[in-house]
Amino acid sequence: MDLPEIAKRPQEDSNGVYSQDVSAISEPAAKKLKLDEASKETTAPRPRVKGVAPIKPEYLILAPGQAEANDNEDDDEAEGRTAPEAQGAGQAAKNDGKRDKRKKFKGQNKDREFGTFSDAKRLCNSVAWTPEFSPRPCKHGDRCNAMHDIRKYLAEGRRPDLTTFDGKCPVWDKYGRCSSGWRCLFVRSHMDEVQRDDGRTELVLLVDTSKQPPTAESGKGNGGDGGADDEEEAEAYDARHGIVNSVPVNIKMDLSRKRITLDKSDKYLEWLAKDTELYTKHYHAKKKKDGDAEVDATANDADLHDYRANYVEPPLLPSEKRRVYFGPETPILAPLTTVGNLPFRRLCVELGAQLTYSEMALGLPLLQGQKADWTLMRAHESELAAPRFSPNPGASVVQGYDNSRDLRFGAQIAANVPWIAIRVTEALSRFLPHLRLIDLNCGCPVDAVYKSGGGSALLDAPSKLERMIRGMNTVSGEVPVTAKIRIGVRDDRPIAQRLVERLGLGSEDMRGWLGAPGCAAVTLHGRTRQQRYTRAADWSYIAECAALVKRFRGETAPAVADTVREPDPRTLPANGGKSTQDTGVGSGAHMYFIGNGDVFSHHDYFSHISNSGVDAIMVGRGALVKPWIFEEIEKGQYLDKSSSERLEYVAKFARYGMEAWGSDELGLNYTRRFLLEFLSFFTRYVPVGLLEHLPPSLNDRPPAYRGRDELETLLASKNYKDWIKISEMFLGPAPPGFKFQPKHKSNSYEAEG
16 A cells, blocks of 8 residues: 655664563664663663653653653543533532543543534535436425535545545545545546447446455445435445445435334333333332231232243343353453544454444334434444354353354443333344344443433443343343443442342342343443542453353352352353363353453553453454554554554545545545544554563553654644545645544644635
């Protein structure tokens, strides 16, 4: 791939592979020898300072004592759909000054504007993908105010073709066909002027059939927040090769107009309403002290037992669902809102991520057929490949697991009431043909989600959470259901252990009648909601929960504790068990347990795998800062990527973005917007060769430093205007209507007209 000129300049230090030995990443031999002869003290690394990246002195711009204070960046945007809402005046008055100050200066992802970006004059869809003399009938007729003259549109209706990527359309160059048609900003690379028999010359779009794959799933769906608005434009998205799970426009329209019935959900919710009524009556009767009430309580208990016993079981019990596998060899890319988009996931899969999740989608908008939320469910064909599967002999592996049927992509949803979670689960399992699992977000810390009763608010509502998981399992068909939680809501009240038991076995009063909820896996983020990202993840607590899960499986004891009542084995997820000779709840049952938090190197990954006892580890912010962390995990060593290699990843993101969202003005600037979001994390990376101490820490912030070459210095810039420059290397100048408001800046960028 041709990179900008700055990437071709000589590098001070070539790309290399580094071990944990600091000497392997120190100065060249001649320089090192000279320093050793001068004094041992000059080569001794300085003591490590908590929170400060240990940059070698020769790369610092300021002396160590003059280094600027670290900025505590708010990383909520990596987990939450929207950032915390601003405090109301009344609430702010009640809080102390310290909290007010924190809320005032923490980055807010609210009311951010990206402007509008479109062509100067709109081209009608009736001619957007057709030869010049063969337009489709325009449904608006004479009332249409869009342009129908292709030559005039190319000359006046849009800006000139871009010169990046050597002026060649990356989409057409790979697939032999561009879905953006005449709107493509590289259209002159795949158009021709053909001489006709009548002497006229006609403009036509070129198609290279030799580049098109023999089979590819196509679907009618939008490429962004404002994609296909009519049938012609929806058909254009059929040309997007490699994109799967594109839900047809007519299904989203039917959902929005409530034309689609979700029979399994309706039946289960009707039963659940009656069950809840009986349980409430039973519970309150037990609280009464008089003798007559005790008789009523016994009668209520019998009624509840009979009603639950008569419930018709779902077609597939948790033990009968598709088996999945999580192991040390399957590092997981966490669900990341906004930044965990399709091009970024595709980049991470290419670099070794074995499992991926969609961005968190809200349940109610999905049920309402909103295009933006269904777009989050789209995946790339690379996410359909089976994850790596090479368990060690004697490992706890599911009996009957078929790796060839497994895939990498799972969906994550957020819901605040059971009926939304249950109905959206049925909709996803029905309309998405390529889905590994459905994950319920129970850890999102941002106020907009928490105050509505979703996300981390579910941690304080265990009964509601259990009803959600049970109902989701009932209607999801063969698709397993999982959950992602935090340690708790408040620092002084960790509740994850009790939740893990409840998700694995069910509450004691329900597991006897209904069995276990059937949760196939639980992911624990080692922080509370209150902590957000202000403290390091608590892996010791994660280890305690992992030990509890092993006890449930029967791996560390022949059965669960005496105080735990054994559920019906059929309701447990059939994901494992060391052998068929296991006894107790562990027999044939295996709820996976996954850890998450502050993993930034292969050292962190394997250390936590070994010391905490989790089955696998989910990587979030570490992958945003360093996407090749999955490659480091695979190779078991540090990789010091050169600046040109890192710029290559930016170029790939730009290419993948145009393939996903289009190479027209709209798609190009969707790509630019999400690329800038990615760069806000990507520029935090400090090259291994510049560090005095290993392993690097995700929460360390570097003082001002210069790189080993000009490009490396640019990639380390915290100035968002430099991020704009990097994006322009591949996407061309930002159009006049484009704006970018950084998360951690009070001012914003607006392209000059």
